[in-house]
Amino acid sequence: MADIVYTYHNSVYFNITNKCPCRCVFCIRDKVDAIGEAENLFHETEPTLDNIISAVDAYDFSGKDTAVFCGYGEPTNAYENLIATAEYLRKKYPSLKLRLNTNGLSDLINGRETAKEICKAFDSVSISLNDITSEGYDKITRNIYPGKAYEAMLKFAKDCVNEGAQTRLSVVDVIGEEKIKKAKEIAESIGADFLCRKYDS
Numbered sequence: 001m002a003d004i005v006y007t008y009h010n011s012v013y014f015n016i017t018n019k020c021p022c023r024c025v026f027c028i029r030d031k032v033d034a035i036g037e038a039e040n041l042f043h044e045t046e047p048t049l050d051n052i053i054s055a056v057d058a059y060d061f062s063g064k065d066t067a068v069f070c071g072y073g074e075p076t077n078a079y080e081n082l083i084a085t086a087e088y089l090r091k092k093y094p095s096l097k098l099r100l101n102t103n104g105l106s107d108l109i110n111g112r113e114t115a116k117e118i119c120k121a122f123d124s125v126s127i128s129l130n131d132i133t134s135e136g137y138d139k140i141t142r143n144i145y146p147g148k149a150y151e152a153m154l155k156f157a158k159d160c161v162n163e164g165a166q167t168r169l170s171v172v173d174v175i176g177e178e179k180i181k182k183a184k185e186i187a188e189s190i191g192a193d194f195l196c197r198k199y200d201s
């Protein structure tokens, strides 16, 4: 079975699904099969909650202060398992900080508002803003909800801010100085933190 829990930059990372409604032009999944100490992040079959809990129980969390849920896939595509795993971690390791890295499309994926439940389960949420317009966003993410994904992602981000989670919007530096500046303003306007990540080719 592929790695469900692995170490990356001295943090614990969770890979609970390979499903994703996007096909981002810079997605790392198109370049390598694994990152950090993982060997393979492509699941043959989607992990069940039992698989995930077993992986948590088998992992040595000593010295780890943060657990991050992110790719190789969009974590909110495995919504029930995501929330249940966060709750399990919260009980087992109360001091562990829980962060969700997401494309912010959970409400579209799950057909309902999800920020409240997510922010109850997680301490922080990092959302890929990617661009400053809906058109630009669709071009970069090649998502399955063209024309409505960008607005849904921004609404989700605002909801997370309102729910009190530490919320961050991120872009990759390839979009250029001008868009980075505007993206920072968008983040600030909704009360979110901002991160410009360096493109890692």
Ligand code: SF4
Pocket: 020, 021, 022, 023, 024, 026, 027, 028, 029, 071, 072, 073, 074, 103, 141
């Ligand atoms: S949202 Fe994340 S996992 Fe999905 S295609 Fe984009 S970069 Fe890859």
